[in-house]
Amino acid sequence: MALLPLKLPAGVYKNGTDFQAAGRWLDSHLVRWTENTIRPIGGWVTFTEDEAADPLRGSLSWKDNNGNLYLAAGSADNLYAYKPDGTLVEITPTAGLATGYVHAQLNTGYGGSFYGRDYYGTERVDATSSLPATTWALDNWGEYMIACADSDGKIYEWQSDRTTPTPAALIANAPTNNRSIIVTEERFLFALGSGGNPRQVSWSDREDNTTWTAAATNEAGDLELQTNGFIECAFKVRGQTLILTDQDAHSATYIGAPYVYSFQRVGNACGIVSKKGGAAAEGSAFWMGNNGFFMYDGTSARDLPCEVSDYIFRSINRDQISKVFAVPNRKYNEIWWFYPTGDSLENNAYVTYNYAENTWYVGNLGRTTGVDAGVFRNPMWFCATGKVPHTHEIGFDYHDAGTPYAETGAISLGSGDTVMKVVQMIPDELTQGDVTATFKTRFHPNDTERSYGAYTMSNPTSIRFTGRQVKMRIDGARLADWRIGTNRLQVVAGGKR
DSSP states (O other), X not given: OEEEEOOOOSSBOOSSOGGGGTTSEEEEESEEEETTEEEEOOOEEESOSOOOSSOOOXXXXXXXXTOOEEEEEEOSSOEEEEOTTOOEEEOOOOSOOOOOOSSOEEXXXXXXXXXXXXXXXXXXXXXXXXXXXOOEEEEEETTEEEEEETTTOOOEEEOOOSSSOOOOEEOTTOOXXXXXXXXXXXXXXEEETGGGOTTEEEEOBTTBTTOOSOOTTSOOEEEEOOOSSOEEEEEEXXXXXXXXXXXXXXXXXXXXXXXXXXXXXXXXXXOOSSTBSEEEETTEEEEEOSSSEEEEOSSOEEEOOOTTHHHHHHHXXXXXXXXXXXXXXXXXXXXXXXXXXXXXXXXXXXEEEETTTTEEEEEOOOEEEEEOSSSSSSOEEEETTTOOEEEESSSSOOTTSOOOEEEEOOEESTTSSSOEEEEEEEOOBSSTTSEEEEEEEESSTTSOOEEEEEEEOOSSEEEEEEESEEEEEEEEOSSSOOOBOOOEEEEEEOOOO
16 A cells, blocks of 8 residues: 655646646635645734724824824725724815715716727626726825825825824825825825826925925926826835836836936836735735736836636626735735625635745635734734724634635546545644545546545544545634645555446
8 A cells, every 4th residue: 555645836726727736726715835834824803893984995004103003094985093992083084075986986888988899778898997996095104194095186194193083184285186195215205196197296395295396495396107007006115116007017216306216117018907906025016917916026027927817817806806905914925915706896805925935825805905014913904894904813713704724626546547545644734633634536527526524634544435536625623723734645556447
């Protein structure tokens, strides 16, 4: 009798057919791969029961000069701050904030596509979101917060008053009709898509966000990017500011007076899918495009090969694609993207990229915005349905999100032309009893699948099944920090039928 080690490459592979994932992990939920083992992600607890009126899209955490912690987030029509005790405080600007959009609005009728396309009286199948779901760009200006909602376009400042919070105030002289904002490492406030020009970048004087008119005595300025796209957002990376449009990527580097900033195109055909569809980590930026993923390492934008892209872009709800948001989880070297699938109006699935181990994993979880650990000890992500923040990576309680699991693609027993009988499993598990294993067998790819188990792992585990190929699924049986390495199957050769 031979021992067959189930030593599979880390991460999930979901491109092409199921059989293309032979010898790989095919599906997952609430698990990650680290150091050649599978382990559950951390659970979460509710930070506050105070619920916002609408889903939150855009958030920020920071400390004031006295060390007090702040968390803020914006919805379609409101801006909120959270006190350390979890109390929700509304700080919505009172200076005529424009009405926002909870969901993306599509123009599928007159004017929604090229003239003459499709039949008269029918929806235009290639129509795009003319009114995306409202998102907020938030950044800190020292101990203050800068905010801009894309549906409103004005730039506001909130001065972090935790005792009697006042509304965020309009910044004097700042451009209006902006698409986004960012505060650069050099302490300039960038207005992106400023003044209603979707290609314009305007910046304030250094250390003075109320001076926007260029003069010999200041460093304010503006420049229109040479691009066929519209500016969506920006990130701070390796001494530069990376500006992403829906078509390409540009870097802005501080060079001092008189030009102040030098702009350079650093990528083509690499547009970002939404204003919150990217995140920066370890000096690089990672983002989702319309049909793939990209990264910028400080030199140039490039494709990011993805082993689950077929699965994601077949299932994503493109009508609500403006809701895609990314958040780093630097403790585990991860970037998480949350997105809506099928006809879901809200984000209900995720894909995770581990940039240290170059692996991908997927699952189903609804989050609309969030921040990484740093200011707070743990990541803070906002729920899509409850519209409240949760403290993540704490404990192993997943509430109503199911239990962690991972399932392989087809694994051939022997060379695949001989029926193999499996009689025993020798598990490689850190804490035996916390994980169960289920096996699914077939005699050929289109045959009926037969299931055996679930088996509670012991050392060894007696099992009995026969087949030419097998899939293995592992499920977390208890809320615990388990680990699974390389399990081995004891097999006996059978006949060829």
